Amino acid sequence: MAHTPLNKNSRVGIVGIPPLDIIRHLNAVGAAIFDLDEPIVKVDIETAAPHLPRVYCAILRTAVINALHLDLDAIYIDVGPGKCDCALHVSTIFKDIVSIPVYPCRNTDTSAYGYPLSRTRMSLMEKFQKITRGVQSAKPYDLQKNAPCKPVAGFWGVPPRDFSLFELFPDRTHVYGWTRCMENKTPADTALESYFNPEVPTVFFSQSFCAKTALAKFLAAKHPKGLYLDIDVGCSSSAKAKIQAFLELSGVPYDLG
Amino acid sequence: MILADFGTSYCKFLDLSSPGKGPVLTPTKDIPRDLRVDLATGHNGKRFSEHYVNELTALARGGEELIDEDEYVLLDCGSRDIKFVAYRNGELADMGWNVECGASMGFTIELLERYYNLDYDQLPVPDRTFSVTCGVLGMSHIFDAVSSGISEAESVARFVKGIALNAFRFAGLPDTLYLSGGLCDNKLFTQSFPCRLVPLGRFVLLKGLEKIAEERF
Ligand code: SF4
Numbered sequence: 001m002a003h004t005p006l007n008k009n010s011r012v013g014i015v016g017i018p019p020l021d022i023i024r025h026l027n028a029v030g031a032a033i034f035d036l037d038e039p040i041v042k043v044d045i046e047t048a049a050p051h052l053p054r055v056y057c058a059i060l061r062t063a064v065i066n067a068l069h070l071d072l073d074a075i076y077i078d079v080g081p082g083k084c085d086c087a088l089h090v091s092t093i094f095k096d097i098v099s100i101p102v103y104p105c106r107n108t109d110t111s112a113y114g115y116p117l118s119r120t121r122m123s124l125m126e127k128f129q130k131i132t133r134g135v136q137s138a139k140p141y142d143l144q145k146n147a148p149c150k151p152v153a154g155f156w157g158v159p160p161r162d163f164s165l166f167e168l169f170p171d172r173t174h175v176y177g178w179t180r181c182m183e184n185k186t187p188a189d190t191a192l193e194s195y196f197n198p199e200v201p202t203v204f205f206s207q208s209f210c211a212k213t214a215l216a217k218f219l220a221a222k223h224p225k226g227l228y229l230d231i232d233v234g235c236s237s238s239a240k241a242k243i244q245a246f247l248e249l250s251g252v253p254y255d256l257g
Numbered sequence: 258m259i260l261a262d263f264g265t266s267y268c269k270f271l272d273l274s275s276p277g278k279g280p281v282l283t284p285t286k287d288i289p290r291d292l293r294v295d296l297a298t299g300h301n302g303k304r305f306s307e308h309y310v311n312e313l314t315a316l317a318r319g320g321e322e323l324i325d326e327d328e329y330v331l332l333d334c335g336s337r338d339i340k341f342v343a344y345r346n347g348e349l350a351d352m353g354w355n356v357e358c359g360a361s362m363g364f365t366i367e368l369l370e371r372y373y374n375l376d377y378d379q380l381p382v383p384d385r386t387f388s389v390t391c392g393v394l395g396m397s398h399i400f401d402a403v404s405s406g407i408s409e410a411e412s413v414a415r416f417v418k419g420i421a422l423n424a425f426r427f428a429g430l431p432d433t434l435y436l437s438g439g440l441c442d443n444k445l446f447t448q449s450f451p452c453r454l455v456p457l458g459r460f461v462l463l464k465g466l467e468k469i470a471e472e473r474f
Contacts, residue, residue: 227352238338238356245313249342249349 004074004101006031011071015063016078016087017135017187019107024138033136034070036063039161041070045233051093057210058161058233060090067098080106082187084211108188114143115183118175121149124166127175131183132159153252154202155179157216161207165235168243170252174200178212194219201225201250203243208232225250258474260466261306262315263288263299265336266364267439269463270294273470280460296470298462300337310469312462313354316437317342319465323457324435332428333437333461334446336364341428355427362389362420363440365396369416373409377445380414386449389419414445421449437461 006012008030015036026033034040037059046054047068048061067075075098079088094102117127117134151174155166158178176196181189196202196219204220206213208230220226227246231239258273268288270281285301297306298315312333320331320342332341339362343351370377387402389395395416402412428434433453440446441456 225349236356238354241311241313242352242354245311245317245354246349246352248311248314249317249352 006073010073013063013067013070013072013075014077014135015060015075015090016083017107017182017185018076018078018105020109020111020138020185022076022105023136027136027138031073034066034072035132035135036066036070036075037159038062038066038132040066043069051097052090055209057084057086057207059158059207059210060086061233062161063090064093064097067094072098072100074101074103076103076105078107078187079104080108080188081190082107082109082181086210109186110189111185112189113141113183113185115175115180116141116143116146116148118180118183119148119151120146121171122146123171124155124169124173124175125163127173128159128163128166128179131175131179134183151197151200153247153250154197154200155205156196156202156219157205158207158210158212160205160231160235162231162234165205165231165240165243168240168247169203170247176202177204177216196223196226198224201227201247201252203227203229203246206230258296258470259294260463260470261294261297261299261302262460262462262466263297263301263305264439265300266367267336267459268299268301269460271460271463271467273467280463282459296466296474298466300335310466313340313342313352315462315465315469316340317349317352317465318468319437319461319463320344320435322464322468323461329433329435330428330431331435331437331457331461332424334363334424334440335438336367339424339427343429343431351429353427362395362424363438365393366417366420366440366443366446369396369399369413373413375410375413377417377443380410380417380445382445382448383411383414383418385415386422387415387419389416389423395419417443417445418449421446422451425450425452 006029010031012031013034013036039062048064051064052061077091079091091104117131149172153173156177178193181187181192204216204226206216213230217228220228260271262269268283268285292305294306296308298310298312303309316333327347328345330343338356340354387398399412399416435455437457439459441458
């Protein structure tokens with residue numbers, strides 16, 4: 001499955017969720033994995049401008065910056081139905097701007113790992129940190145840990161570029177959408193991605209300029225208490241105020257955690 | 258207890274310890290920097306108070322106090338933003354807050370009246386309109402129209418109508434719209450809406466603060 005000899009000293013970047021076979025291989029050789037979708041390198045996002053339009057998904061602009069600055073040996077990028085066409089085009093750009101092997105792949109894995117973190121009681125920030133870190137491992141979950149809780153709020157969508165908005169949510173917020181698919185290791189499962197719980201007030205989030213804005217807006221309109229929200233690079237104070245007011249006015253009990 | 262709504266152009270105050278005394282309106286530029294109130298909302302509110310209430314929350318609570326219906330849409334047009342809450346069966350059903358594209362609409366309307374020396378109460382609602390999504394971008398339509406021979410008054414009126422239509426679409430095209438904010442006093446603006454409009458004045462957020470103060474303090 002792997003195309004280039006990798007070993008425990010190798011540094012491998014991933015964009016999206018490469019298929020489990022690739023992750024297993026990277027884990028087996030002991031390669032260090034860098035999730036390029038996350039802001040790892042602290043430089044101004046505008047430095048991606050020579051390679052990508054400014055009006056482009058901030059996750060992929062971040063991936064470009066990471067790829068340029070991290071000293072990597074290879075990049076695996078999911079360009080299939082588990083990610084998006086934006087990533088497909090970025091894979092073409094990667095091949096031009098970095099001098100390491102870039103391997104486009106298509107994750108169509110269907111073996112469901114479960115999504116205990118998405119449904120447990122834990123700060124939303126920590127939940128997302130754990131779910132996104134989980135991408136780097138192919139180990140099955142200990143399903144005894146992280147028991148499900150009764151939700152009081154919901155967050156639907158991809159992991160945002162700016163996690164600071166999670167501070168506003170109570171601990172009993174369930175995670176839906178692509179992040180739940182991510183935890184389940186089935187990123188192309190559109191039925192799971194489209195699922196929401198109509199009983200709990202839910203924020204339907206999408207990165208600005210992502211095709212998922214359409215699904216987020218559509219589902220928010222279907223949900224009896226849904227708020228559609230798209231955010232670009234960082235969460236502005238008005239976006240935070242909107243979330244705060246939505247949760248408050250929807251009667252989400254903060255004090256219960 | 259002093260309540261305040263710190264807006265971009267005007268601040269509104271209410272002293273709960275002086276019942277019967279109504280709200281007071283003061284231009285934001287005249288507010289002393291060291292002023293402190295007990296409970297605040299609005300764009301600049303955090304700087305002046307220990308207890309701050311989100312603007313949308315204050316708007317929604319004010320609407321609950323002032324509107325005796327289970328289903329309604331309440332839109333607040335401020336100097337720098339527009340926001341709305343929609344209620345169904347007595348509960349929040351939708352909301353929106355547009356700071357980016359709603360930027361500076363109210364501010365620009367006021368500025369234009371003074372710049373062109375107009376009186377919005379005297380201007381008729383024009384048949385035509387500009388497509389306006391932002392106060393700043395909308396200004397270029399006015400300059401283009403004036404340079405093409407259309408009168409200043411007609412150009413500004415088209416701009417104001419464009420802003421009203423944009424706000425109406427943002428609020429979800431309701432049959433009846435409750436309006437909050439200083440633009441309630443602008444006849445040209447209020448008459449430009451293609452629906453039944455109920456102006457509630459500029460103290461709706463303050464009313465919301467009053468309700469919150471009763472509940473919390
Ligand atoms: S947020 Fe959307 S556009 Fe950006 S990488 Fe994810 S799926 Fe692609």
